[in-house]
Amino acid sequence: MSEHIKYTDDWQMNDTVRMYRDFGPCIMEATISDELYHILWSNALKLREQKRPETDHRKFLAGNIAEEYAYVNQFSIEEYKRVENELIWFAREYSYLAESQYGFKKPHDIKEYTDIKLAKPLWVNFQKKHEWNPPHTHTGALSCVIYLKAPYDINMENGVNESNKHSNTPTAGKIQLSYGQSLPYSSNSVLHTPKEKKILMFPAWLEHQVFPFQSDVERVSVSCNFIGSFKMEEGE
Ligand SMILES: [Fe+2]
Numbered sequence: 001m002s003e004h005i006k007y008t009d010d011w012q013m014n015d016t017v018r019m020y021r022d023f024g025p026c027i028m029e030a031t032i033s034d035e036l037y038h039i040l041w042s043n044a045l046k047l048r049e050q051k052r053p054e055t056d057h058r059k060f061l062a063g064n065i066a067e068e069y070a071y072v073n074q075f076s077i078e079e080y081k082r083v084e085n086e087l088i089w090f091a092r093e094y095s096y097l098a099e100s101q102y103g104f105k106k107p108h109d110i111k112e113y114t115d116i117k118l119a120k121p122l123w124v125n126f127q128k129k130h131e132w133n134p135p136h137t138h139t140g141a142l143s144c145v146i147y148l149k150a151p152y153d154i155n156m157e158n159g160v161n162e163s164n165k166h167s168n169t170p171t172a173g174k175i176q177l178s179y180g181q182s183l184p185y186s187s188n189s190v191l192h193t194p195k196e197k198k199i200l201m202f203p204a205w206l207e208h209q210v211f212p213f214q215s216d217v218e219r220v221s222v223s224c225n226f227i228g229s230f231k232m233e234e235g236e
Contacts, residue, residue: 024179026098027190028090028201032146036086037197039079040222041148044124047074057123062136063210067126084118091116091142091226094201107141109228116142122224124148127173129217133210135178140225143204145175149220150194154213161214171211173219175200178207194219 047055047069057070075083092113098104110116119140125133150173158170171191178189192200202208204225213219 022102025177025203025206026094026102026104027177027192027206028094028097029192030090030093030199030201031197032090032199033086034197035082036146037148039075039083040122040124040146041220043071043074043079044069044126044148044220044222047071047124048126057121061123061125063125063127063131063133065125065127065131065133067128068123069126070121070123072121083122087118087144087224088116088226090144090199090201091118094142107228108232109230110141111228111230115228115230116226117229119225119227122222124220124222127210127219127221129214130212132212135207135209137207138204138223138225140204140227142201142226143206144199144201144224144226146199146222147194147196147220148222149218150196151215151217151219153215153217154219155193157213157215163214172215173211173213175208175210177202178209194221 048067052072055069055072055074057068058065060070061068095106095110095113095116099106127133154173157172158164158174161172164170164172169191173194175192175194176189177192180186180188182188
C-alpha cells in the first residue's frame with residue numbers, strides 16, 4: 001500500500017500558515033481635526049511668544065529640549081472644551097479597541113469609558129536640531145502625543161546623511177516605544193515616524209524616547225496624559 005503513496009512538496013504552498021504576535025501594549029494612531037490642530041498650534045505660538053514663567057515645563061519633563069511649555073491658563077473656555085472633548089474621545093476609542101479587539105484589561109481606575117479624564121496641563125515641545133528626549137514614561141493611565149510640525153527634512157536625513165543612511169536603524173526625529181526584552185524571534189520596540197496632525201495613543205507606563213536630528217528645522221509635538229477616576233471600594 002505505502003509504495004503507492006506519492007510524496008510531493010505541496011505543503012510548501014500551505015495557505016493556512018499564519019504568524020501571530022498579539023502580545024504587548026496597544027498603540028493607536030489617528031488624525032486629529034483641523035479645529036484641534038489650530039487651537040493647539042495657535043496657542044503653542046502664544047506660549048512661546050509670552051514665555052510666562054509658570055508655563056516653563058522643563059523641570060517636569062525628561063526632554064533635553066530648550067523650549068517646553070505647559071498650556072497653563074492658556075486656552076479660552078471654549079477652546080479647552082473642544083480640546084478636552086476630542087482628546088477624551090480618542091482615549092475612550094483606544095480603550096474600547098484594546099478591549100474589543102484584543103480582550104485587554106483596562107486599568108483598575110477605569111471601569112466605564114466615562115471614567116477616563118484628561119489630566120492638566122497639556123504641554124508642547126519645540127524640538128530643534130541636536131535636541132532629544134531620553135527614555136521615559138508618563139504618569140496616569142494613558143498618554144498621547146500629537147504632531148503639530150514634522151518637517152520632511154528630518155525624515156529625509158535618514159536616507160541621505162552619511163551618519164544615518166548606512167545604519168540598519170536610521171532614527172533621526174523618530175519616536176521609539178519600548179517594552180520588555182529584545183530576544184530571538186521577539187521585538188521589544190517599535191520605531192515610528194511622526195506625521196503632522198497625527199495622534200499616537202499608548203499606555204502611560206510605556207517607555208519611549210525621541211531621537212535627535214541635524215536639520216535646521218523644528219519638530220513640534222504636544223503631549224498629555226489621561227487618568228482614570230474610578231475608585232474601587234473595599235470588597236469589590
Ligand atoms: Fe513622553
